[in-house]
Amino acid sequence: MLSKNKTGWLLLSPTILILVLAGLVPFFYVLYVGFFQWNPLAVDPSLQFDGFASNYRRLIFDEIFLESIWRSIKFSVVTLSIELTLGFLLALSLLSSFPLKSFFRSVHTLPLVIAPIVVGSIFKLFTVQGLGPLPHILKDYFGYTLNYGLNAEQAFWMIVIMDVWHWTPFVTLTLLAGLSALPQDPYESAKIDGANNFQIFTYITIPMMVPVLIVVIFIRLMDSLKIVDEVWMLTGGGPGYATRFTGIHIWKEVFEKRYYGLGSAMSILYLYITIVICWVLYSVMVARGKNED
Amino acid sequence: MKDRSKEDEVADIKIDNINKFYGDVQVIEDVSLEIKSQSFTVLVGPSGCGKSTMLRMIAGLEDINSGTISIDGTVVNDLPPKERNIAMVFQSYALYPHMTVFDNMAFGLKLEKRSKEEIDERVQEAAKILQIEEYLSRKPKQLSGGQRQRVAIGRAITRKPQVFLFDEPLSNLDAALRVQMRVELAKLHDRLNATMIYVTHDQTEAMTMADDIVVLNNGVISQKGSPLELYNDPDNLFVGGFIGSPKMNFISSKILSASNSNTELDLLGSSKINVPKSLSSATEGDSVMLGIRPEHLTVNEDSDGSWESKVFVVEKLGSGTFLYLEKEGEPLVVQTEGDSNIKVGDTVKVGFSSSRCHIFNSSGQAFK
Structure with missing residues (x-):
């Protein structure tokens, strides 16, 4: 008979195998390719070595790449702020009871189950100049021209609106779960202490929600830094570089220009930057959490 | 207070x-x-x-x-x-x-x-x-x-x-x-x-x-x-x-005779007790509850009414001793001195002081 330990490893082995094959092998392969010049469709399809970390040296001076990173960070900060504010307000309103509450909750959750690529298609069908109804309505009734194929500002904010539409329900649901689990007694003592609803929210609810907020911020931050599919469907990264987030930029470098080595180096560098951002955020939050203890 | x-x-x-x-x-x-x-x-x-x-x-x-x-x-x-x-x-x-x-x-x-x-x-x-x-x-x-x-x-x-x-x-x-x-x-x-x-x-x-x-x-x-x-x-x-700990003992009883100031009750079939409390609506033959606190019962002493039974549990607390006596399926609890040497299986004579007894009618109302 197998010992308990061996049975455990045996049961875990398929997962570990899949994790290694699907996660670690490609990661180390990308890391490896990042040190070479490589175009598999070129006359010489082999890996070319032209000096240690040449791709990384190139990237430090690659303005388009660096700009795409700033754009991604700006996008993440903007969407996260809007989603947190909206999500908190919706979660608070869902705590109270009102007619058709469960219907509203179900409808509000629907975007969550739609694949990003489909969300991109839906938004394109609704908003693209010439085809979608939205530009017509805005033009005819409000005299506003919506053409994000030409207007860079509009393109960026269109992506923001799409991301908010897609992911606010996730923030709402997570915060709602957190709010429902909060102890009720401090609220009662705050009422007796003389706090009004706004004071209860700022002094009691928000501080007690910090652990849940940390989780939501992390998940949404990492997700929004990785955005590709919706943007790809809606604007393809344009007009110009207006919506060229890092994910899109890497895709274009690798699959359009066939810079496999450079693209791999970009992926690794971007992963590193993402980890650093998350690590800094985590350290700040843990420090704050320790302070709370 | x-x-x-x-x-x-x-x-x-x-x-x-x-x-x-x-x-x-x-x-x-x-x-x-x-x-x-x-x-x-x-x-x-x-x-x-x-x-x-x-x-x-x-x-x-x-x-x-x-x-x-x-x-x-x-x-x-x-x-x-x-x-x-x-x-x-x-x-x-x-x-x-x-x-x-x-x-x-x-x-x-x-x-x-x-x-x-x-x-x-x-x-x-x-x-x-x-x-x-x-x-x-x-x-x-x-x-x-x-x-x-x-x-x-x-x-x-x-x-x-x-x-x-x-x-x-x-x-x-x-x-x-x-x-x-x-x-x-x-x-x-x-x-x-x-x-x-x-x-x-x-x-x-x-x-x-x-x-x-x-x-x-x-x-x-x-x-x-x-x-x-x-x-x-x-x-x-x-x-x-x-109110009271351990709680008051309750004993089912019947009124043998009732006057303006006293009520005579049957005490567990073994004796009678004349309690100086009354209730205007009480009449002879009514079922009532006799209540008495464990600390008001006496052991092997002369009293207004008494009843004998075997002890089946003895709890020694030092400051006092609780005796549990068998009574119609429910225990009757008696509090006695801390240094009491009564053991499980002993038969004791429990004494009731009539002034310490309470009577409650079938709807729970107390005789005053």
Whole structure:
């Protein structure tokens, strides 16, 4: 008979195998390719070595790449702020009871189950100049021209609106779960202490929600830094570089220009930057959490 | 118990015919009650009797379906808690987990926009009274249960309210700490001279701390009075059984004869006892309950009525000994001296003193 330990490893082995094959092998392969010049469709399809970390040296001076990173960070900060504010307000309103509450909750959750690529298609069908109804309505009734194929500002904010539409329900649901689990007694003592609803929210609810907020911020931050599919469907990264987030930029470098080595180096560098951002955020939050203890 | 003779007799809190429903269930039924200024009143009763609901209605945390509650002459039915000039201490402490002890105690004062110096002074003063000065910079989760409850009490003290409400504040503490806190709360009441209303299911807490006890059962007041009134002269079977530990023995009996001042009862088929209590509606042959407390029964002594039985359990507490005797399927508990040498299996003669006996009719009403 197998010992308990061996049975455990045996049961875990398929997962570990899949994790290694699907996660670690490609990661180390990308890391490896990042040190070479490589175009598999070129006359010489082999890996070319032209000096240690040449791709990384190139990237430090690659303005388009660096700009795409700033754009991604700006996008993440903007969407996260809007989603947190909206999500908190919706979660608070869902705590109270009102007619058709469960219907509203179900409808509000629907975007969550739609694949990003489909969300991109839906938004394109609704908003693209010439085809979608939205530009017509805005033009005819409000005299506003919506053409994000030409207007860079509009393109960026269109992506923001799409991301908010897609992911606010996730923030709402997570915060709602957190709010429902909060102890009720401090609220009662705050009422007796003389706090009004706004004071209860700022002094009691928000501080007690910090652990849940940390989780939501992390998940949404990492997700929004990785955005590709919706943007790809809606604007393809344009007009110009207006919506060229890092994910899109890497895709274009690798699959359009066939810079496999450079693209791999970009992926690794971007992963590193993402980890650093998350690590800094985590350290700040843990420090704050320790302070709370 | 405090001497209230010198104090004013103004009814600080007046509860008038209040009713409370949760859906179709009536949890408080036409309760009227006057709580005197500066008194320590304990609402006591079993779980679900409505005592916490009463307290929460006084606090303003529960709506009142009908009737009025007045504090210091003002009807407060529609006032929010903060305008009632009350402070409340909860069973679960209800501290703000993210604030330090100081901030917990200062929160109410900050909301009142008091000056920094005043807040500091009041918090320090409360912390000194409760001996929690060294914990002021800690968070609630770094404190023990007893310390947390002190903070909760401190939070109430700092606001200097007219009325303190306590909702089973000692129930989460261990037995030793409960006894200690009980004494401290009594001391605190003497020191602050505020009106305090205290809810508990523990009759010992009620007996030891209260000026007045209000016994609640199924949403109605069973009896109100001083601890000794309730102990010596219960109005009904429920209060007789609820007040006192170990609880009063009840023996089914029949009235052999009844007069204006005395009632003669059959005592477990073995003898008779003539109790100097009566009830106008009582007649010969009525089934009644004879109640007598374990500490009022005697062992192997001459008495007004007696009964013999075998001892099946002996509990030695040092300060006293409890004997459990077999009686119609239920034990009869007798308290005797701590150094008693009665053993399991011994047959003892239990003596009843007629002046210590209580009689309750079939609907639970006491003979007086």
